[in-house]
Amino acid sequence: MTDIWSPFTLGGITLPHRLAMAPMTRSRAKPDGTPGDLAPEYYAQRASLGLLISKGTQPSEDGQGYLATPGIYTDEHVAGWRKVTDAVHAADGRLFIQLMHVGRRSHPDNTPHHNQPVAPSAIASGKAMFTMSGMQPVPQPRALQKEEIQQTIADFAYAAKRAIEAGADGVEIHGANGYLVHQFLAPDSNHRTDEYGGTMERRARFAIDVVRAVVDAVGPQKTAIRLSPGVATGGIAEGQDNDELYRYLAVKLGKMGLAYIHVLYTRTDLFLEDMRRSFGGPLILNRPGRSREQIGADVAEGLADIEALGVMALANPDLVRRLKTGATLNDPKPALFYAGGGAEGYTDYPVIDAA
Numbered sequence: 518m519t520d521i522w523s524p525f526t527l528g529g530i531t532l533p534h535r536l537a538m539a540p541m542t543r544s545r546a547k548p549d550g551t552p553g554d555l556a557p558e559y560y561a562q563r564a565s566l567g568l569l570i571s572k573g574t575q576p577s578e579d580g581q582g583y584l585a586t587p588g589i590y591t592d593e594h595v596a597g598w599r600k601v602t603d604a605v606h607a608a609d610g611r612l613f614i615q616l617m618h619v620g621r622r623s624h625p626d627n628t629p630h631h632n633q634p635v636a637p638s639a640i641a642s643g644k645a646m647f648t649m650s651g652m653q654p655v656p657q658p659r660a661l662q663k664e665e666i667q668q669t670i671a672d673f674a675y676a677a678k679r680a681i682e683a684g685a686d687g688v689e690i691h692g693a694n695g696y697l698v699h700q701f702l703a704p705d706s707n708h709r710t711d712e713y714g715g716t717m718e719r720r721a722r723f724a725i726d727v728v729r730a731v732v733d734a735v736g737p738q739k740t741a742i743r744l745s746p747g748v749a750t751g752g753i754a755e756g757q758d759n760d761e762l763y764r765y766l767a768v769k770l771g772k773m774g775l776a777y778i779h780v781l782y783t784r785t786d787l788f789l790e791d792m793r794r795s796f797g798g799p800l801i802l803n804r805p806g807r808s809r810e811q812i813g814a815d816v817a818e819g820l821a822d823i824e825a826l827g828v829m830a831l832a833n834p835d836l837v838r839r840l841k842t843g844a845t846l847n848d849p850k851p852a853l854f855y856a857g858g859g860a861e862g863y864t865d866y867p868v869i870d871a872a
């Protein structure tokens with residue numbers, strides 16, 4: 518049985534244990550997409566987690582969907598992220614930046630160019646989005662032209678390069694939770710009839726092309742992807758019908774020698790084992806809503822190499838110490854998860870000594 522507190526090597530870096538912080542959008546970036554002034558402190562506070570995965574970060578203006586999310590495609594973004602990675606490394610931590618292109622889950626009020634959102638097909642998600650004027654339904658997207666798909670792939674590769682230039686230990690492509698990559702994978706959001714739609718091989722092509730472009734830009738050891746097989750979200754309800762595609766994708770990704778795949782899994786069946794076998798490399802698992810008692814079980818049972826925790830890590834900067842010592846955990850403050858700007862609910866969660 519593998520112990521959650523045993524070290525693990527991934528992407529050429531040795532992690533002191535097998536807990537990671539899941540990516541979490543906090544909507545506290547500056548208006549130009551540079552990480553906010555408190556971001557270095559926020560991540561450094563949590564550096565005792567073996568691996569930190571950053572908030573979703575857009576690779577381009579088109580990629581932004583939420584209010585005040587950071588980017589990683591301008592010199593200012595790179596300088597801002599450099600402060601974050603320096604702070605994390607000074608605290609002995611490691612950070613992968615998550616590259617998140619939201620595709621159709623965008624609202625023009627939240628993007629710098631205010632353009633209509635883009636997607637594989639002109640199919641709205643039917644969901645709402647928080648903007649400066651409150652919740653608003655997201656508009657119908659327009660389908661990406663073929664040349665624009667190539668540009669979007671290039672944008673991911675460029676953003677990955679800039680992330681490494683900013684000192685990140687790697688990048689995690691967001692292929693989960695109903696965002697652009699997932700919109701290509703799922704049949705209900707992808708009605709294309711060209712080589713990026715239709716059969717499962719064609720629906721998987723965008724994900725594979727993005728990963729390959731990022732691998733070419735920064736190397737396989739600094740490249741990872743997050744997937745959520747069968748998770749119904751953002752207007753996507755692929756269920757288990759898409760398992761064959763995920764198996765195919767996992768085999769393809771496995772051949773590329775990536776740092777890891779990060780699987781967000783809400784199912785109780787054994788498909789996860791299938792994914793793990795098909796990929797063959799390091800697997801990070803995030804099961805939403807895990808209790809303290811459940812932490813370590815998936816690693817112990819050999820279902821995953823690393824377990825990622827979201828809200829618990831958000832609310833407990835010293836989560837590792839608390840888990841190891843049996844100290845009580847802070848209660849999260851959901852009303853402040855995305856609340857713009859301040860330290861409250863961001864960098865002011867107490868550590869044990871002050872709790």
Ligand SMILES: Cc1cc2nc3c(=O)[nH]c(=O)nc-3n(C[C@H](O)[C@H](O)[C@H](O)COP(=O)(O)O)c2cc1C
Nearest residue numbers: 539540541542572573803805806807826827828854
């Ligand atoms: C405030 C908040 C923001 C999130 N933002 C992202 C994100 O940017 N990218 C992503 O892949 N998942 C995001 N998630 C999902 C988490 O990574 C994770 O899957 C989820 O919180 C379930 O895990 P947990 O129960 O351990 O928190 C977010 C979750 C929360 C609570």
